[in-house]
Amino acid sequence: APLAGELRCRCPRTVTGMIPPRRLARLExxxxxxxxxxxxxxxxxxxxxxxxxxxxxxxxxxxxxxxRDLKHF
Amino acid sequence: APLAGELRCRCPRTVTGMIPPRRLARLExxxxxxxxxxxxxxxxxxxxxxxxxxxxxxxxxxxxxxxRDLKHF
Numbered sequence: 493a494p495l496a497g498e499l500r501c502r503c504p505r506t507v508t509g510m511i512p513p514r515r516l517a518r519l520e521x522x523x524x525x526x527x528x529x530x531x532x533x534x535x536x537x538x539x540x541x542x543x544x545x546x547x548x549x550x551x552x553x554x555x556x557x558x559x560r561d562l563k564h565f
Numbered sequence: 566a567p568l569a570g571e572l573r574c575r576c577p578r579t580v581t582g583m584i585p586p587r588r589l590a591r592l593e594x595x596x597x598x599x600x601x602x603x604x605x606x607x608x609x610x611x612x613x614x615x616x617x618x619x620x621x622x623x624x625x626x627x628x629x630x631x632x633r634d635l636k637h638f
């Protein structure tokens with residue numbers, strides 16, 4: 493069932509530019525589902541700014557193992 | 566500044582057991598900060614269940630590159 497209050501995609505656009513993880517307060521990975529056909533990655537900075545990251549951005553994508561940038565979490 | 570409404574740790578305890586990522590609707594990585602001295606990883610399953618994962622759990626920790634489990638996101 494879609495999460496309460498989230499009946500649509502939350503990211504009208506995404507950025508691929510890297511945000512230094514030490515500036516991040518929170519990172520949300522939301523799987524695609526009935527509410528949105530694409531997975532979404534939403535970063536909240538320590539200044540409270542919310543940015544939608546492209547799931548394909550190399551520094552976000554964990555599967556190729558090379559990018560260790562998320563290790564700061 | 567701590568995120569609104571989150572002025573303390575959200576995970577009284579964590580589990581290290583693996584949750585198949587395909588069962589996950591959302592994964593939140595919250596950095597330690599003024600509100601909580603430790604990073605927290607909060608998973609929400611597609612059934613709406615919320616589980617606190619241990620950031621050290623090998624299947625969650627992205628930095629050693631071997632665990633590709635999160636690639637489903």
